[in-house]
Amino acid sequence: MATEQTIGFIGFGAMASRMAAHLVKAGYKALAYTPSGKGGDGSVPFLPTPAEVARQADIVLVCVPDDEALSASMYGPTGALAGMTANGLLLNTSSVSPEAALSLYDAGKALGIAVVDCPVSGSTPEADSAALVVLAGGDTQALAQAKPVFDAIGRLTVQAGPAGSGARLKLVINGIMGAGLTALAEAVAYGLAAGLERDMLFGALDEMAVISPHHKRKLRMAQAGDFSPQFPARLMQKDMRLLMDAAAREAVPAPTLAAATQQLSLARRAAADSDYAALIGIMENIAANDV
CATH class of the missing domain: 3.40.50.720 (NAD(P)-binding Rossmann-like Domain)
Incomplete structure (x- = not known):
C-alpha cells in the first residue's frame, strides 16, 4: 500500500x-x-x-x-x-x-x-x-x-x-498486432467475396488456435459492427509508422510490415477515432461492393 x-x-x-x-x-x-x-x-x-x-x-x-x-x-x-x-x-x-x-x-x-x-x-x-x-x-x-x-x-x-528498450519492445509487439489484423481483414474479405456465409465465417475463425485472443476480440467487434475505440486506428497507424522508421534506421527489410502500414493508413483515413479493427469492416465493405 x-x-x-x-x-x-x-x-x-x-x-x-x-x-x-x-x-x-x-x-x-x-x-x-x-x-x-x-x-x-x-x-x-x-x-x-x-x-x-x-x-x-x-x-x-x-x-x-x-x-x-x-x-x-x-x-x-x-x-x-x-x-x-x-x-x-x-x-x-x-x-x-x-x-x-x-x-x-x-x-x-x-x-x-x-x-x-x-x-x-x-x-x-x-x-x-x-x-x-x-x-x-x-x-x-x-x-x-x-x-x-x-x-x-x-x-x-x-x-x-x-x-529506450521499452519503446523498442512496444514497436515489435504493435507491429505484430498491426500485421496480424491486416491479414485477418484481407482473409475475411476474401471469404465473404467468395460466398462464405458471414456468421459461419466469423464463428469458425473464433475457434481457430492460429488466431490470437486479441485478434479474436477484434473479429467479434467486426462481426457485431461495433468499433468503439479500445485502440484507435490513428494510434495504431502511428505506431506502425514509428516501427517502419525504426526498422529503416537499422536497415532491417520489413516489406510485410510496410504493406500492413499502408492498410492501417487506410483505416486511419477512414475511421481515425474508431478501433483499428475498423479495417476489417472497411475490407468487408469492399468485398460486399464487389459481389
Missing part, C-alpha cells in the same frame, strides 16, 4: 484515467494535466501546466499519444521537467519513438531525475482490470522504485533492458 505519495499524470485519456483509478485504489493520490485543459471531477484535480503537476507530485506519469505531444509536455518553462526536482521519478508510458524516449532519459539524467520508458501492452479492457503488461526500459534502481506503480496497473512487468 502506498503511503500518501502523489502521482501526477501528464495526459489523462482513456488509458491514463484507468491507471489512475487503480493507483488511487492502491493508496496513491492523483492529479493531472491535459493539453486540452479539460477534465477534473473533484476526485482528480486538474492543474494548468505540466510543470505545476510535477511540482506537486512525488512521481510523474506521462501518457500522451506521440513524440510531438511528449516534447510539448516535457520541455520548456511549463514542461514537466521544469517542475521536477533532483531524485524525482518520471514514468513515460507513452508509445513513442526510441529516439524520443532516449532524449527524455538524457534530459532527466542531466537534472538528476530518473526516467523510465514504460509503454504498456494492452487496450482499455486490460487497463480496466489492471492486467496491462508493462514494458520497462531504464536503470535498475529506477525500475525498482517504479515497481509498486507497475504492480498496481499491470499483471506483469517485462524488464526490457536499458533506457
Whole structure:
C-alpha cells in the first residue's frame, strides 16, 4: 500500500484515467494535466501546466499519444521537467519513438531525475482490470522504485533492458498486432467475396488456435459492427509508422510490415477515432461492393 505519495499524470485519456483509478485504489493520490485543459471531477484535480503537476507530485506519469505531444509536455518553462526536482521519478508510458524516449532519459539524467520508458501492452479492457503488461526500459534502481506503480496497473512487468528498450519492445509487439489484423481483414474479405456465409465465417475463425485472443476480440467487434475505440486506428497507424522508421534506421527489410502500414493508413483515413479493427469492416465493405 502506498503511503500518501502523489502521482501526477501528464495526459489523462482513456488509458491514463484507468491507471489512475487503480493507483488511487492502491493508496496513491492523483492529479493531472491535459493539453486540452479539460477534465477534473473533484476526485482528480486538474492543474494548468505540466510543470505545476510535477511540482506537486512525488512521481510523474506521462501518457500522451506521440513524440510531438511528449516534447510539448516535457520541455520548456511549463514542461514537466521544469517542475521536477533532483531524485524525482518520471514514468513515460507513452508509445513513442526510441529516439524520443532516449532524449527524455538524457534530459532527466542531466537534472538528476530518473526516467523510465514504460509503454504498456494492452487496450482499455486490460487497463480496466489492471492486467496491462508493462514494458520497462531504464536503470535498475529506477525500475525498482517504479515497481509498486507497475504492480498496481499491470499483471506483469517485462524488464526490457536499458533506457529506450521499452519503446523498442512496444514497436515489435504493435507491429505484430498491426500485421496480424491486416491479414485477418484481407482473409475475411476474401471469404465473404467468395460466398462464405458471414456468421459461419466469423464463428469458425473464433475457434481457430492460429488466431490470437486479441485478434479474436477484434473479429467479434467486426462481426457485431461495433468499433468503439479500445485502440484507435490513428494510434495504431502511428505506431506502425514509428516501427517502419525504426526498422529503416537499422536497415532491417520489413516489406510485410510496410504493406500492413499502408492498410492501417487506410483505416486511419477512414475511421481515425474508431478501433483499428475498423479495417476489417472497411475490407468487408469492399468485398460486399464487389459481389
